[in-house]
Amino acid sequence: MARTLAEKVWSDHVVRHAEGEPDLLFIDLHLVHEVTSAQAFDGLRETQRIVRRPDLTLATEDHNVPTIDIDKPIADPISRAQVDALRNNCAEFGVPIYSLGNAEQGIVHVVGPQLGLTQPGMTVVCGDSHTSTHGAFGALAFGIGTSEVEHVLATQTLPLKPFKTMAITVNGALPEGVTAKDLILAVITKIGTGGGQGYVLEYRGEAIRALSMEARMTICNMSIEAGARAGMIAPDETTFDYLNGRDHAPKGADWDAAVAYWRTLPSDADAKFDAEVVIDASELSPFVTWGTNPGQGAPLSDVVPTPEDFADPAAREAATKALAYMGLTAGTPLKSIAVDTVFLGSCTNGRIEDLRAAADIVRGRKVADGVRFMVVPGSVRVRLEAMAEGLDKVFLEAGAEWREAGCSMCLAMNPDKLIPGERSASTSNRNFEGRQGPGGRTHLVSPQVAAATAIRGTLSAPADLITNAS
Amino acid sequence: MEKFTVHTGKAAPLRASNVDTDQIIPAEYLKRITRHGFEDALFAAWRKDPEFILNQPQTQGVTILVAGPDFGTGSSREHAVWALMDYGFKVIISSRYADIFRGNSGKQGLLTAVVDQEVVEALWQIIEEAPETQVKVDLEARTVNAGELTASFEVDDYVRWRLIEGLDDIGLTMRHVETINSFEAARPTFKPVTR
């Protein structure tokens, strides 16, 4: 029978299937961080269980580590306790860990792929919803809760019900200056924050095939914002080229065997999806959010919407509430909205290509007066790579802050926060109320829009700078 | 895990859709490393508002939350379930949940009952008019009963069985350790290890 990518990966991992019960699925890679693991390790201790496969488990510190002065002890005692707990747990249970100060430390979803640990056809889990990022490689990757973390630690398996599948077919080519971030924001606005619920999304079509691995990660990363369990993209030459030679990628005969297997993974031509959405990439333009969930977005060239224009009463009410929280008036051109802070980073857009794209825009320009521009690389490797290319200087000369790696202002668990009422343009993935600090207001944007916004001080596309630069 | 068959208690109406886990428990509380004591964190931002439903005298002691659609969206933090349970909630009733939240709830023994939105509206009306109404949730019969209203709800069969039996997930999986061993032995050699 014809099968989709997700179905193939699923069936290759079923340890046990029994009627009326969830399938027991083997987990190839379990990523761990400080926020969602302490209670799971506690559970193991309480029940005197061990970590079954420490060699398929990897921990890193990311969510609440500081992004300055990392050589000093973490100032916030609670953050410190959480990081210490992770270090102690990893030592006790034999789990490899990349701690603050290590060259491989960084955001868990940046670290896995750059080490070559995330590969096609794998099952990847982490106690973090943006695990969907790893689906860019054709892996089935999804976020789990802490008791599932405990389950995987103890058994290297998870009991799961099969997901439904949805194809997101993106035809045509993205216009110049339109990025993967704009595409995924547009997808979420189109299908809604609940549109992907119960589904694994498979992104396919010409526009997806043309994307780099990093851009594909940006897309898969935000699948969760459409309510989906996971997002996937079939592996192809772009995937293999990215992996070849990375630390944990297969070598020699193993590489050939792996590639041969990976080539069998793409969805069969006649495979049936439970749902399909078709998008024309050529109609897209830079996209931003105006509201308090990632589905409340619009093309940057638009105005703040009028709640009365929403046909659905729930959407209308949500829009009214969002505009009040965001301090926005219907009809205001989005490009006239002034920001206080620009945040470039996160597992959505904190990779080297993102930094390069933003640096290309700020090079030789100055950050607008009164705007704080924070650049936070997704990992130490990204940071070092950027510095080797001189990007740190580009940002610093423009007046931006060049920081250490971590989640930072994506969720404001460390000291990097908005103050109440402050407004940001952020390359992260969530614009929920208070996400970047209590009372903070977030507009989700691409790295290019973030950079242009930092220069102009109001939400802007790179094209707006070019017209103004003369 | 405690066995769950029938639960009867007071219910609170939460007239909001898309209640994401950042609202259920703000990120600042995720720094704790214990598994209990999250009751004060539940809806922490909203509870600063004296008008918020859980700050009303009539909702004190509630054990059932009746919420709008898409409850529990956003971050996968299981703390959202702990906070709801530590506060005293045993059952959530809504027309739709985020998947991860729902999965987390099932594991902890928090019942997430799915009813039609009309049933949610009817329940809201009943408990707003008579906050002392004892709402009965019967997991065996899959029914919710409040005053004159009786409606059936949906719950995943497997989760229902586990809740009724009070079974722990890891223990269940450990029964199949031989099967896991043989699966592991047959994995391709090109799969990566972390060290």
Ligand code: SF4
């Ligand atoms: S960068 Fe943001 S979304 Fe990504 S793992 Fe960190 S906190 Fe989560």
